[in-house]
Amino acid sequence: MFWKGFLRIFPFKRKAKQSSEPEAGNSRTENAPRQEESPLGTALPAIEHEKASPGTSFPGGTAELEADLAVNIAKIQLAYGKSSDLVMRELKTATTPSVKLAVIFIDGLVSDRTVAENIIAPLLKPSEEIVSEKVPPITFFETAEKSLLQAGEVSVTSSLEEVFDELSSGKTVVLIGEENRALLAGTQGWKERGVEEPATEAVVRGPRDSFDENLRNNTALLRLRLKSPRLHIEGFQIGVLTKTKVALAYLQGVASDKLLAEVKQRLERIKVDGILESGYLEEFIEDEPLSPFPQLLRTERPDRVTACLLEGKVAIFTDGTPFVLLVPAFLPEFLTTPEDYYERFFIGSFVRFIRYAAFAISLVLPSLYVAIVTFHQEMLPTPLILSIASQREGVPFPTFVEALLLELVFEILREAGLRLPRIIGQAISIVGVIIVGQAAVEAGLFSQFMLIVVSLTAIASFATPVFSLAITLRLLRFALLFLASALGVFGILIGVYIILLHLVSLRSFGFPYLKPLGPVIASDLKDTFVRIPLWAMRTRPRLIVPPRDTIRQVESLKPEPPIDTGKRITDKRGDEET
Amino acid sequence: MFQEKIASRQLFNIFFIMRTTIVISILPVLTVAQARQDAWLVAIITFFTSAVFVYLIGRLALNFPDKNIVQYSRELLGNWPGGLLSLLFLGLFLLMGATDLRIYGEVLRTIFLPETPLVVILGSMVIVAIMVVYAGLEPLGRMTDLIFPVFTLAVLFTLFFPIVETDFGNLLPVLYGGWRPVLFASLTPTAIAVQYANLAILVPSVVEPRETLRAALNSLLWASIILVLAAVIVIAVLGADEGAHAFFPVFKMVRAVRISEFLERFEFFPTFAWGLGLFITLAVNLYSLSKGLSQLCSFKDHRPFLLPLAVILGTLALQGYNDSLEIRNFFQPQIIAPALFFVFLFPVIVLWIAYFLKRRKNSVALPEDERRG
Numbered sequence: 001m002f003w004k005g006f007l008r009i010f011p012f013k014r015k016a017k018q019s020s021e022p023e024a025g026n027s028r029t030e031n032a033p034r035q036e037e038s039p040l041g042t043a044l045p046a047i048e049h050e051k052a053s054p055g056t057s058f059p060g061g062t063a064e065l066e067a068d069l070a071v072n073i074a075k076i077q078l079a080y081g082k083s084s085d086l087v088m089r090e091l092k093t094a095t096t097p098s099v100k101l102a103v104i105f106i107d108g109l110v111s112d113r114t115v116a117e118n119i120i121a122p123l124l125k126p127s128e129e130i131v132s133e134k135v136p137p138i139t140f141f142e143t144a145e146k147s148l149l150q151a152g153e154v155s156v157t158s159s160l161e162e163v164f165d166e167l168s169s170g171k172t173v174v175l176i177g178e179e180n181r182a183l184l185a186g187t188q189g190w191k192e193r194g195v196e197e198p199a200t201e202a203v204v205r206g207p208r209d210s211f212d213e214n215l216r217n218n219t220a221l222l223r224l225r226l227k228s229p230r231l232h233i234e235g236f237q238i239g240v241l242t243k244t245k246v247a248l249a250y251l252q253g254v255a256s257d258k259l260l261a262e263v264k265q266r267l268e269r270i271k272v273d274g275i276l277e278s279g280y281l282e283e284f285i286e287d288e289p290l291s292p293f294p295q296l297l298r299t300e301r302p303d304r305v306t307a308c309l310l311e312g313k314v315a316i317f318t319d320g321t322p323f324v325l326l327v328p329a330f331l332p333e334f335l336t337t338p339e340d341y342y343e344r345f346f347i348g349s350f351v352r353f354i355r356y357a358a359f360a361i362s363l364v365l366p367s368l369y370v371a372i373v374t375f376h377q378e379m380l381p382t383p384l385i386l387s388i389a390s391q392r393e394g395v396p397f398p399t400f401v402e403a404l405l406l407e408l409v410f411e412i413l414r415e416a417g418l419r420l421p422r423i424i425g426q427a428i429s430i431v432g433v434i435i436v437g438q439a440a441v442e443a444g445l446f447s448q449f450m451l452i453v454v455s456l457t458a459i460a461s462f463a464t465p466v467f468s469l470a471i472t473l474r475l476l477r478f479a480l481l482f483l484a485s486a487l488g489v490f491g492i493l494i495g496v497y498i499i500l501l502h503l504v505s506l507r508s509f510g511f512p513y514l515k516p517l518g519p520v521i522a523s524d525l526k527d528t529f530v531r532i533p534l535w536a537m538r539t540r541p542r543l544i545v546p547p548r549d550t551i552r553q554v555e556s557l558k559p560e561p562p563i564d565t566g567k568r569i570t571d572k573r574g575d576e577e578t
Numbered sequence: 579m580f581q582e583k584i585a586s587r588q589l590f591n592i593f594f595i596m597r598t599t600i601v602i603s604i605l606p607v608l609t610v611a612q613a614r615q616d617a618w619l620v621a622i623i624t625f626f627t628s629a630v631f632v633y634l635i636g637r638l639a640l641n642f643p644d645k646n647i648v649q650y651s652r653e654l655l656g657n658w659p660g661g662l663l664s665l666l667f668l669g670l671f672l673l674m675g676a677t678d679l680r681i682y683g684e685v686l687r688t689i690f691l692p693e694t695p696l697v698v699i700l701g702s703m704v705i706v707a708i709m710v711v712y713a714g715l716e717p718l719g720r721m722t723d724l725i726f727p728v729f730t731l732a733v734l735f736t737l738f739f740p741i742v743e744t745d746f747g748n749l750l751p752v753l754y755g756g757w758r759p760v761l762f763a764s765l766t767p768t769a770i771a772v773q774y775a776n777l778a779i780l781v782p783s784v785v786e787p788r789e790t791l792r793a794a795l796n797s798l799l800w801a802s803i804i805l806v807l808a809a810v811i812v813i814a815v816l817g818a819d820e821g822a823h824a825f826f827p828v829f830k831m832v833r834a835v836r837i838s839e840f841l842e843r844f845e846f847f848p849t850f851a852w853g854l855g856l857f858i859t860l861a862v863n864l865y866s867l868s869k870g871l872s873q874l875c876s877f878k879d880h881r882p883f884l885l886p887l888a889v890i891l892g893t894l895a896l897q898g899y900n901d902s903l904e905i906r907n908f909f910q911p912q913i914i915a916p917a918l919f920f921v922f923l924f925p926v927i928v929l930w931i932a933y934f935l936k937r938r939k940n941s942v943a944l945p946e947d948e949r950r951g
Contacts, residue, residue: 376690379846487694487702489846490686493853494706501706504720505713518720519585 063160067180073102075160076173086167094125099140102175109170111189118150119172119185141176145183149174153186165243192217198300200467203339210300215245215319221302222249226309230254233317236267238281242274245319246281249305254312256546262509263314263327278318278325285327287507292475294468295508297329304338310552312545328508328544330515332528334469335359340531349530356529358463361456362473366403367484367492369453373399375488394444400485406446406454407478409436414458511543535559581782584719586789589780590797591722592862595729596773597801599855602733602808602828602848603681615749615818616760617809623764625802628771632798634926636777636791641933643787647778648873651925654932661874663925668870670775670921672887675863676894677905679703682856683895684902685826690849697896703860704892708884710861711868715783718861725854732851736828737807739844740835744814765911767805769918771798773859779866825902864888 065072073088080086085108091101103120123144145154151172157163158181163173170188195217198210211218219233230253236246246267250260266285275281278298286295299305300322305315308326316325335355340348373392377385395402413432417425440446457477464470476499483491506513516524524541526532535557539550584592642650647667652660683700691699710718753760777794784790808828815831816824824830832845868880868887877883899905908914 379844487698488691489849490690490699490702490853493850494702497706497854497857498709500724501710501713501717501721504724505717512720514720514724518723520587520723 065158065160065163065175065180065182067178069100069102069175069177072175072182073104076104076163076167079160079164089120091120091124093123093140095140099177101177103172104167104175105172105187106167106170109168109190110172110187114151114187114189115172119174119187122148122150123174141179141181141183144174144176149183149185151185151187155184156181157184158182165237168243169245195221201299201301201304201337201465203337203342206339206342207301207303209302211302211322211324213320213322215247215317218302218317218322218324219247219249222305222309222315225302225306226251231309234264238267238270238272239275240271240273242276244275246275247317249309249315249317251309251312254310254540254545254549255314256312256544259312259314259328259509259544263316266509267316275318277321278316278323281316281318282325287509291502291506292472293331293503293506293513294334294466294472295329295506295513297326297333297466298323298468299326300324301338307338307341311541312549328511329513330508330511331469331503331513332517334466335464336527336531337465341534345531345533349532352529352531355463355465358460359473362461362464362470363477364480364492364496365457365460366407366453366477367480367495368489369450370399370403370481371484371488371492374485379489388447388449391447391449395447396444398485399450400481402446402450403454403481404478406436406450407457407481410454410458411474515543516541533558582715583785584715584780584783586784586786586793588719588722589784589790590793591726592719592780592858593774593776593794593797594801595722595725595855596776596859596862597771597797598729598733598804599852599859600678600681600770600773601767601801601805602736603685603826603852615751615813616753616755617763617813618749618806619753619760620764620767621802621805621809623760624767624771624805625798627764627768628774628798628802629795631768631771631922632774632777632794633791634923634930635774636781636794638926638929638933639778639781640787640791642782644782646780646782646870646873647929648870651929654929654936663928664870664874666921666925667775667778668867668874670772670918671863671867671870672891672894673921674773675860675867675891676898677908678856678859678863679891679895680899681905682852684905685829685849685852688902689826689829689845700892700895703856704888704895706857707860707864708888710857711865711884712881715780715865718858718865721861722858725858729851729854732847732854733804735844736832736848736851737804737811739847740811740815740831743835744811745817746814748813748815748817749810762911765915766909769911769914772918772922773863774798775922776862776866779869780862825906860891864891867891 065075073090077086077088085106087105087107089103091103093099093101101123103115103123105115145156157166163182163184166184167173170186170190172185172187174183174185176183192214193212195209195212197208201210209221211221223231223233228251230251232250232252234248236248237243238246248260248263248267263285267281270281270284272280272284282294282296282298283289288295297308305324305326309315313326313328316327318325335352337351340351372379373388377389380388392399397405413428413436417428417432420428436446437451441448441451461470461473464473476495480492480495483495485491487494503514504512504518512519515521516528521542523539526537527541535553538553538555540552542550639647642653645653648661648664651664654660655663679700682703683696686699687694687696710721774794777790781787781790784793812827812831815834816827820830828848829845832848835844864884864887865880868883871883871887872878872880899908
């Protein structure tokens, strides 16, 4: 079992056949020509249609290849319509008797050189031995498969549906004479972005590679880091039209069977026209779709995925996006970065503390300011409240309106700066600083204190390492602002209480979202507010890992100076020197 | 039927928070008013008297570890008498919930939100309590896990900041008025210990029922320690005279403290702690109430009862007292003690007697069962 997974990094084909519904194939081919007319319109009716009549056949006959080259070519051409990127070359071999062939591939997805040199050339001019053997047409197929095609991966199929799938993923299809089978040669070679630095999760110390848009590259990056054959990567195909490859990676034995079954069941449930990003999957498989909190951790760092797999999680790779989903996710993990473990544990713990503080600030600071200035001026020391009051003298709005306006301005600035090219983005930030920062205060629109509060909040919200949680905080901040303006600190208390209540009721793939804080799991607190030294982290996190595999290292790994040599030698040296 | 479970640790949290909330809010004033500078003695005595209460109700519940009071009172007394008796108990939850609610409403109104109508304050608290109970007992238990450390820290801050202003001479002379006022004053906190009546509903939901009594007694012990501290510090900071007159002495004490230019008026801490604790208190009372009532009416789920009960609770809190003076009067030993003792002790004692009678009857019939039990 293990070596199979090890040798074939990606056993898609097999899995795809097993997991996708049998009836899904027919109408896909059936609807392919229609798709040209209205790509959006047919997508969903296609799915419904499948269920209504699973046995519907392909318009030009069955969904199987037939023993007629011309018919097969016609079928493929009909399915792809007038697509200009479909290349079809009809050839004749140089053998006697000559065999009719068709080489079909999609331009841009294949490497032209491979197709020309390793597929077409050997087929047209088979080597001397084969010619001399005078291969009859019947066995030319086998010869081509065994000795002619010079590709790393060659497979045989008679299903038209599989032909379409593989064509669209960059393989070259070879149809030979009167065969009702097709040869599929792996000639993939499209332009890729290559492994770059992670754009959203940079570290000072740590690996600099990140996932890219190609699923195979991504799983390879993982396999390079986690060499045990216990790393299993299972393939799925989701999306009736996009046929997006999705892979499930887990450490066999460390990830619990219950979790795996749950993830698979949720993934197999999805029947849509297309999956374009892991965010699509996220919305289909999360536990509580109406919660503002992200219930899946996403990352583009291979080291983070590796670490999470070691803790018994399951990673969901999606083709076409560098973002990998990790389940189950717990809220405290959204405040961690891989670097916490790469730097020494003092600083690792300290930055944790900073992040929790930033988390609290970005959630409640503006509303706390509004509540105190509006309702509870007595809570501030007298000199401070006097200086706030003197600054607010010229401001025409109530504090709440002031806070709301400034927050909105900030959100607009952020949104504007985010999408612009980097050079113009700088211009925006200068405009923002000068206009909002200085002019607005001088014009008496906003008070300086409010400016400080809002910018502090903004900075704090950037300190949240996972962007999806920062988005949540942005939304909740506005809700708290309204509560604070109505009921003061009491309103904030109510708001925070409701948020906490929501958090403790939330589950990620059946596991309590606030673990290890609610319910309290004492042994997991080692990696929550503080990050204890690695040599003291003997066990994997509780709950998700089955009990048989919770120990992750041997005992007494704490390093110590050598027992009898160390001290004596330095003493002697010291003696000699003096 | 699916039974939600909480850990005994969470039970400890619940009762510690409930008890400390009420203790820190109102108790010092009542005990100080009666016992003056010996209020801390009251706190110590209260621990023992309350422990008797907790033992009575907790031990009774342990005889029926998978049933709540509605179920076992029917089993012991028959359908109708048992139902009526448990209704008396449910009334207790309603009364305590409403009173706690009103007290916190008064605190907020007098200290933080003088312009806000009381109905808005009470209403928003009731809404939060509904949300908690609607989510169920398990989220409630996890909430206490989260709140417990924050709550404890806030309470300790409240009690330790004022230490700079203490004058322990205020505690002298000890037992100036003799034991009588001290014992008399301890009636009120003992009566308030009937909040442990919630055990009667919660025990079947605890994962380890045998642990519940220990958890409850532990929570009482720690809450009593906090109460002793609070009483000592309030008297030491304010003095017996001023402490007797303030309605919320802890707040008054905190306001009186000024450590430095920037460390003053930190009544944020007690309000915060109190608010957190009050939501738990309210939610637990509301849960017990709705759970008991749903059992009484043979409903599977307690949630349908939530909304009407919450409305009743809110109305009772709003209309039950005209002002904080009336609450204070209600807490006078001569009023609260007979009332709550009757509502709490009468059913409990009746149930104990019924239990012993039944056990005797059973032991005559099945002697081997008795030995095992």
